[in-house]
Amino acid sequence: MGWFTKRSKSWEVKNTVLLLGVVGSVSFISFGVLTPIAIAIFGNIVNVNRWFWKSCMIALVYLFFLILALFFLVADVSSTYVLAVNFLSFYIYVVYMSLDLGEYLQRLDLQNYITLEKNKDYNYDAVISQFNQVQEDISPKDRFIAKLTFWRDQISNAKVVENVSELIRLTEIIIAKDESRADLFFVRHGSTIENVLQQYVELDQTYIANASVISTKENLEHVIAQSKVVFENELSNMIETEALQVDGEASVYISVLKGRGIL
Known part of the structure; x- marks a missing residue:
């Protein structure tokens, strides 16, 4: 269990580094000008746009100091002021998103269970508890x-969608044949x-x-494709078992009929 969610701490650390790393990098490289766009992208993932508008307000204030810093640079006063303002943008945006980190991680997890409404606040523990309660009332098959x-x-x-759809179809057949x-x-x-x-969806x-993510996704795609083959084999085994049972019953039936002189 993590610090903010029911997920693992490694999951939280990975997504925290991704969020703050991208926001911080964009802030430093673009002097904070493009940071609201990066924040908007992450906000869109969890269906929140208020972070974008707040970051725009921060950007307006920051741009004032940036223009002032550039004025001093052109005036050949000191380049240190520009560097200081650039570092300040990195610090401000990272701190700003850190304040909303818990909500971001919780919404990121909640979207696996419910459809998030834009800017709506959710009680994470209540939603997870309600979901678990509903799950207890549903059969493992469903x-x-x-x-x-x-x-x-x-x-x-x-291709992956096709394979998963086939898994669902095979599962339904297996359930129907022998619960x-x-x-x-x-x-x-x-x-x-x-x-x-x-894991694949995440x-x-x-x-x-990057190469690591692409390689992992390809491995998972292979596992999903192989799972379809496994499901097909499971179904084939069930059909073969049924066929043997029917064949055995038929043989006994014929023997009984012959023993009674009916056949």
Whole structure:
């Protein structure tokens, strides 16, 4: 459990570094001019735009000091003032977003459970508690299909979406054929598939395309594709077992008929 959410501390640290790192870097490189745009992007991820407007107000005040600093630079007074103002922009924006860090992480997690309304405040613990209570009333089979559907709807890769849709279809067939064996099926595959899809969606929504992220996503895509094969094999085994049972019953039936002289 993390400091602000029910997620792991490593998850919180990763998203904190991403948020503050991008905001701080953009502030330093652009002298704070483009920082509201970076904040708007992160705000859009969690459906909040008030951070953008507040950052614009900060930017207006900051621009005044930046213009003043450039005036001193042109006047050949001192370049130290410009550097100081640039560092100040980095510091102000990072501190500003740090104040909203808890809300950002909570909303980032909540969007995995509910559809966030723009700028609406949520009680994180209450929403998670209510969600868990609802989940307890849902059968494992329905919950598994619901989660697969939820993660599928957030994936942009058409091939992955196709594979997840096939997983859902195969799961529904397996449940319909034999609910008792389906329980064992969920024990084998349920939590693993859910975790893989959740991790894939999180990586897909980080807006980072470095070699490590791309490699991890490709590995997860391979796991999802292989899972489809596994599900198909599970279904094939069930069908073969049914066929053997039917064949055995048919043989016994024929033997009984022959024994009675009916056949």
